[in-house]
Structures are given as structure tokens and as C-alpha cells.
Amino acid sequence: MIVDDSAVIRGFLSRWLEAEKEIEVVAIASNGVMALREFERARPELVILDIEMPEMDGLTALPRLVKLDPDVQIIMASTLTRRNADVSLKALSMGAADYIAKPESTRVVDEKEIFQRGLVEKIKALGATRRTRDRAAGKVAARPALKPVQTERKPRVVIGAKAPIVLRPFKTIPSPKVIAIGASTGGPQALFKLFEALKGKTTLPVFITQHMPGTFTAILAEHLNKIYDKDCMEAKDGEKVLDNRVYVAPGDWHMTVVNEGAVPVIRLNQEPPENYCRPSVDPMLRSLQAVFGAHVLTVILTGMGHDGLDGCRKLAESGAVVIGQDEETSVVWGMPGAVASAGLCNKVLPLQDITGAIENVIMGRPA
Structure with a gap:
């Protein structure tokens, strides 16, 4: 269902989505009441x-829809x-699964295409998650939100791979010098819960790459700063x-760390996106591995796609500890699922257990 007070936006969203064989638009509304x-x-x-609509805005409608x-x-x-x-x-803290920033103009081709691709990917990933959970709960969908497709194309990203997960055993537990966290869809909610539980547990520097546009990452840092007991x-x-x-x-910036002399320093760059993302988790992880070797404790949280897989592979080869949600x-088991399915995780844990695992690794105990 599309809910937007702009007839123009309702129109192009509907056209875009109906052009996708796997997506069906079942309703359109111009405000929260409708x-x-x-x-x-x-x-x-x-x-x-x-978000901004007459009669009833999105934030007011959200909890009522969830109810x-x-x-x-x-x-x-x-x-x-x-x-x-x-x-x-x-x-997101009230029950929304994800967000997307509208392009400033649909006439700018690059902006429109990035927005369209991002929205379609989010819908397919979240739709797949919803239907997987419905099947697990024994629910039958009222209609196929994702229409059956007759095609031989293989999906570019596997969401929630079902192959048995083989954990990478702990040989030794390197004392971590830094913590690295990668996240995408569902990441902000997970980060808020993780950092609330992490208070007082560590003094290590923490690096976060969360797939977000610029204005959003600044607000994310401010929210974390209110939750956590360290400067964010x-x-x-x-x-x-x-x-x-x-x-x-x-x-819009990749975050990396380099050694300048004997001092680790942050370097930001706008090199091409990786895994369609900038910032991307992989450049951060590769740079941390180059500087700290096995002494990087990595956590891959919820998110679609497979960003972080390449970086976790390099960290695992060096003996670093990798934990997946x-x-x-x-919300979407793409990023952690890719890392777990590749056999790179030492532990795959519910979100509420990850803080305890981090504390164990810091103390030199198996997560």
C-alpha cells in the first residue's frame, strides 16, 4: 500500500512498483485516515x-497500522x-521496519534511479522476510504480495539462506583493541538496543557503518549519544x-582507519560505492584488519544484501572474532546471513545476547 499526500509521488511510485513482476500495489491513500x-x-x-500529510500524518498513523x-x-x-x-x-522505535529518503527531484535521473532501486530492493527483502515468518508461524497470506514469477534468473542476493550454519571454532581469542559494527535495514533499532545494554561494559573505540544518507547518520549519532555512556x-x-x-x-562517505606513524587515524573517502553502498561496511573492515589484525571484534547486525562479507572473510583469515545476529x-537476515552462511561467524546470536558475547570476548572467554 502506498500512502502519500502528493498525487505525483503516488503516481510514479505506483507505476514503478506495478512494473515489478513480483510486487502488487493493493491500495493507495493520500493521508493517514484514508x-x-x-x-x-x-x-x-x-x-x-x-511522514508529512494532512488530516493524519505518518507518525500518528504508524502505531494504528501496527495495531x-x-x-x-x-x-x-x-x-x-x-x-x-x-x-x-x-x-523505527515505534514499529516501522525501515525508511527511505525521497529524492529532491524525480527529474534528476541518477537520484530517481537510486531511489527506485533502493525502494524496490527494500520491498522485496522485507516482503520475503514477512512471508518467511508467516510460513514459520503457520499463517496463510490473504493474497500473494510477491506475485509468482516465471523466470530463470537467479536472485542477486539470497535473503535468509537455509543451509545449516557452520560456526568457525575459537582457536585462540585475541584481545580486541576495537569493535566494528555493520548494519543496514533494521540497524538503528538494533543499535539502540545493543548500546543500551553495552553501557559500562567496555572502553574500546567502536566503529559503526550503518547504511544511511548524511542527514540521517548525524541524527543516528546524536540518538546513540543519548543512549550510550561514551561520546558518539x-x-x-x-x-x-x-x-x-x-x-x-x-x-555518502566510506570510513576507514590507517596508521600514520604509530597512530591510528580515521580517513574518509568518496571512492565508488561497494555493494551499492556508501558508506560501505567492507572498506571499514578491511582497513581495521590492516591496522589491528586479529584484534578487531566484529558484529554484523540486521540488514539486506551482503555488505561486510568480504571484510569479515579477511578478518576471519587473520583469526579475529566475528559475531552475527x-x-x-x-528485520532482514541478509548481511548477517551471508556472513554466517559462509562459515565466518564464531557465534550467531539473538540481538539480546550479543552484548554478553562482546563482554566475554573482551574478557578472553569464548563468546
Whole structure:
């Protein structure tokens, strides 16, 4: 279901999505009041929900939609402003699954194509997650939100691979000098819970790459700063790596660490996106492995795609500890699923158990 007060946006979203053989638009609404009425009639599995609308805005409609169907997947859509970034992060804590920043203009080809590709990928990933959980719970969907497709194309990314997970055994447990965290879809919610539990547990520097545009990463750092007991900030090019700091990769910049003399220093760059992402988790992990070797404790949280797989492979080869979030507590089990399925994880754990595993590794115990 598409919910947006702009007829233009409703129109091009509907055309884009109906052009996808696997997606069906079952309802369209121009505000929250209409959305609630249409939701009860159409029972969509996923909703694209605008934030700013007359009569009833998206933030007001969100909990009411979730009350009607606790399993509904909701993507918040907003223009890229500081206020909307803040509202979008608040919406994630209220039950939204993800967010997407609207392009400033649909006439700019690159912006439009990036937005369209990102939205379609999010819908397919969240739709697959919803239906997997429905099947596991013995639920039968009212209609196929993802239409059957007659095609021989193989999916580019496997979401929630079902092959048995083989854990990489602990040989020795290197004392970590830094913690690295990679996340995408569902990441902000997971980060808030993780850092709330991590308070007082470590003084190690923490590096976070979360797939987000620039305005959003600044707000994310501010939210983490309110939750955690250490300084959380967007990373700045050239700053020294210090204990008791959390560094968030700024939107549209890869965050890496290099040794300058004997001092680890943060370097930001705008080299091409990796895995369609900038910031990307892989450049961060590769750089940390080059500087700290096996002394990097890595956590891969919920997210679609496979960003982080290459970096985790290099870290695993060096003997570093890698922890992945499990499928049940992930919004989308793409990134952690890719790393786990490749046999790179020492542990695959529910989100609520990851803090304890981090503490164990820091203390030299198996996670």
C-alpha cells in the first residue's frame, strides 16, 4: 500500500512498483485516515508511509497500522531534512521496519534511479522476510504480495539462506583493541538496543557503518549519544582513534582507519560505492584488519544484501572474532546471513545476547 499526500509521488511510485513482476500495489491513500480505512479493506503486507500529510500524518498513523497488523512491514518515506530524519528514527522505535529518503527531484535521473532501486530492493527483502515468518508461524497470506514469477534468473542476493550454519571454532581469542559494527535495514533499532545494554561494559573505540544518507547518520549519532555512556559522533577525517569513543560513518562517505606513524587515524573517502553502498561496511573492515589484525571484534547486525562479507572473510583469515545476529531477531537476515552462511561467524546470536558475547570476548572467554 502506498500512502502519500502528493498525487505525483503516488503516481510514479505506483507505476514503478506495478512494473515489478513480483510486487502488487493493493491500495493507495493520500493521508493517514484514508490509509487506516484502506488497510482494513486491502490487508497489505507492506506499507510505504509518508511522514508529512494532512488530516493524519505518518507518525500518528504508524502505531494504528501496527495495531491492526503487528506483522505489517512499514517503510517510512520522507524528504531529506534534519527534522524528517529525526522523525524517521523515532518511527523505527515505534514499529516501522525501515525508511527511505525521497529524492529532491524525480527529474534528476541518477537520484530517481537510486531511489527506485533502493525502494524496490527494500520491498522485496522485507516482503520475503514477512512471508518467511508467516510460513514459520503457520499463517496463510490473504493474497500473494510477491506475485509468482516465471523466470530463470537467479536472485542477486539470497535473503535468509537455509543451509545449516557452520560456526568457525575459537582457536585462540585475541584481545580486541576495537569493535566494528555493520548494519543496514533494521540497524538503528538494533543499535539502540545493543548500546543500551553495552553501557559500562567496555572502553574500546567502536566503529559503526550503518547504511544511511548524511542527514540521517548525524541524527543516528546524536540518538546513540543519548543512549550510550561514551561520546558518539560522526567520524571526521584525520581525527585520531581514541578509547571511549563511538565513530559513525557519515552518509555518502566510506570510513576507514590507517596508521600514520604509530597512530591510528580515521580517513574518509568518496571512492565508488561497494555493494551499492556508501558508506560501505567492507572498506571499514578491511582497513581495521590492516591496522589491528586479529584484534578487531566484529558484529554484523540486521540488514539486506551482503555488505561486510568480504571484510569479515579477511578478518576471519587473520583469526579475529566475528559475531552475527540471528535470523529470528533480524528485520532482514541478509548481511548477517551471508556472513554466517559462509562459515565466518564464531557465534550467531539473538540481538539480546550479543552484548554478553562482546563482554566475554573482551574478557578472553569464548563468546
